[in-house]
Amino acid sequence: MWLRSFWPAPMAISKSQQAVSCLGAFCGLSFTAWFCHSVLGQASLWLIAPMGASAVLLFAVPSSPLAQPWSILGGCIVSALVGVSCARWLGHAGWVAGLAGGLAIGVMFALRCLHPPGGAVALSAVLAGEPVARLGYHFVVFPVAINAAMMLLIALLFNNLLKRRYPHRPADHHNPHKTADAVPRDRVGFTPDDLDAVLNARGELLDIARDDLEEILRQTEERAYRRRFGEIRCGDIMSTDVLSVSPQTPVSEAWTLLLEHRLNALPVVNQNRQLQGMLNLHDLLATADAHGECEHIMQRNVLTCKGEWPVSYLLESLGSSPEHRMPVLGEDKVLLGIVTQTDLVAALYRTALETRG
The missing domain is CATH 3.10.580.10 (CBS-domain)
Structure with a gap:
């Protein structure tokens, strides 16, 4: 029974969206590689491996809180700063790489820019060897910041061209009559405050935007209502x-x-x-x-x-x-x-x- 938890759960994503995600990652990585190689040339690191992980987030799960613009820019830059600082002050040992990864996560939490590839950026700054050591803090700008900025630029263009909501903006629940009352749908069933209380009680990070979770729950309520009372058409x-x-x-x-x-x-x-x-x-x-x-x-x-x-x-x-x-x-x-x-x-x-x- 316990081993069943290792079996992957089915993914509720259409084949077309899977293809779109693959195409987006190809476009983002290809453009970033071309641009950075043109600007930085062969003498420098012009594309770092963590950008491959960023591509998964930006194009496969663009609604994720971990894939938002501040997450990729802030997460990559502060992680590079942490990694370079650890390497300069403490050396390039394995425990330094572990320390850099842990500190990078802590800083990303503090700045609300958690981006998983940031951990890999911090490790790269410590373990990538002489090319990164020679760059020093320039590594933060060239190539990390430029790579992240180019990936973000393509993500903005690609996702919006295909009508994906990116950057992910929270839903507006303000009363259209500009009064203090909640909108009618928030006065029955569960309320946004109920959802916030449950999320706070769990005390863990969920890889889904809060407003997306709320909308999923409301659509579930709506579907259950239709099943119970039958379909009345407009x-x-x-x-x-x-x-x-x-x-x-x-x-x-x-x-x-x-x-x-x-x-x-x-x-x-x-x-x-x-x-x-x-x-x-x-x-x-x-x-x-x-x-x-x-x-x-x-x-x-x-x-x-x-x-x-x-x-x-x-x-x-x-x-x-x-x-x-x-x-x-x-x-x-x-x-x-x-x-x-x-x-x-x-x-x-x-x-x-x-x-x-």
């Missing part, structure tokens, strides 16, 4: 008799429609019923041109959904944004209906009654 609860205006509709006419039907917003569609934007009441209140056209004041970036999507998508989107309604679109952005927070609450209430019964 198209099941939407309103289909939807009042709308065209981009050329005068603002005064839109204002009259909103007042007459006691609405807070109107979808703006073209002659083919394709959604062009949303006209909100506060847009009308903010404009001074009562004789203008709706297309000049409508909101063009609109949250939308599909009729076949589960309402759990609405729980996330409407619960953490300032919007209180969402257009339901068909093929070619044709407007099929509108789902409001009221529709969502009614559907959840009906589901709860049916489940209880």
Whole structure:
């Protein structure tokens, strides 16, 4: 039984992402080797082995806290400083290499730039022999800092070109209404404070960003909810008799429609019923041109959904944004209906009654 722990767990990563990671590492290492060889020439160390380990982090697990820009730059540079200092003051013995590796980890912890290849950089400064000893503290800049900077540059370009979120930015949980209350989704189930308390109690470093862990747990809750209560689709609860205006509709006419039907917003569609934007009441209140056209004041970036999507998508989107309604679109952005927070609450209430019964 104990030996089973040595067997590797399956990796939940697609074949395409594996190929992308390999391609990224090739691009990063090749460019860094070419650039540093061109700048430093044959007389110097122009590419150090720890960059291979950095490539694994930057291109295979770019969301890892250990792969972020400050981690690679700070981790490599401070580790090189520690390694060179140990070699100059204490020599090149094996125990000095061990001391350099341990001190490098301690400094990286203190500066919040933990980067595993940094340990290898510290050992290289002690054990790599005459070429590094001759460079002294220049080793920190040439090649360590330049290698790290070039690898980071390619990681930024490559990962963002392929729509990977890098650098990894924490999710924004601020209330869109700018009040002190948490967003609705953080008021039920587990809260960010609950997650922080558990992580602090564990007291160990996890190789996953905190906001990624939170999002995984919330999606797990959402999946469990759908399994328990069944799938209600957005198209099941939407309103289909939807009042709308065209981009050329005068603002005064839109204002009259909103007042007459006691609405807070109107979808703006073209002659083919394709959604062009949303006209909100506060847009009308903010404009001074009562004789203008709706297309000049409508909101063009609109949250939308599909009729076949589960309402759990609405729980996330409407619960953490300032919007209180969402257009339901068909093929070619044709407007099929509108789902409001009221529709969502009614559907959840009906589901709860049916489940209880």
